[in-house]
Amino acid sequence: MSHAGMVGSAGALGQALLAHLRGDALVRGVFGDVPRVLDEVGGAKPLYPYMVIARHEVVPAHGCEVQIEDHVIDLHIMTRWAGRNGAREAMGDVLSVLENADMSLEGHKLVWCYVAFSDVLSLRDGQTFKGVVRLKLRTTPLQ
Template structure:
């Protein structure tokens, strides 16, 4: 979603979310991919990397509790940092993948 007009840095936002039915052998399975964005105005990459590491630690191979589904697997697919278009803000991107069973 969109960040507020004047956000307080650092902050996290979520981007694209995809879910796909991958059911097989009578099991109802879904594959989910989600992009998380980290935004920082700290000089350098340190703050973005620290936040990304904390997020990845929670999400990667975690045992998240879900309502109505069971988590089969979870892991970080991709993580990268770069300077945002404004030339001042650091942008971190984490792509997370999970498989759930209903």
């Protein structure tokens, strides 16, 4: 498969993940009616809390006549609300939305998606907490 095919699966998966998260009422309850669920953070940081796709790695894992890409996506949940417990609560809501994620990808099929890791970290300023959720996903192109 060409490099362009891998970029296509990453783009399709990123769009599907953002749409899935932004479309959920639980996520909107945490991150606002126009959810602050972003694919990147530009110069000025958004209002807290917000979530961003911090990393998206794609590794080809092709088999016999099967084209497969394995994805690792890190979500960062940034909050200054209710300390570590507030960050855990926000992360718990995100995890529940991702638990049985049924996402439709343009030109690709999502084979599986699971949470590989989650944690809450306190940042140096003492008031900001970062929830980290690592997803592992597998896609294959539609034939």
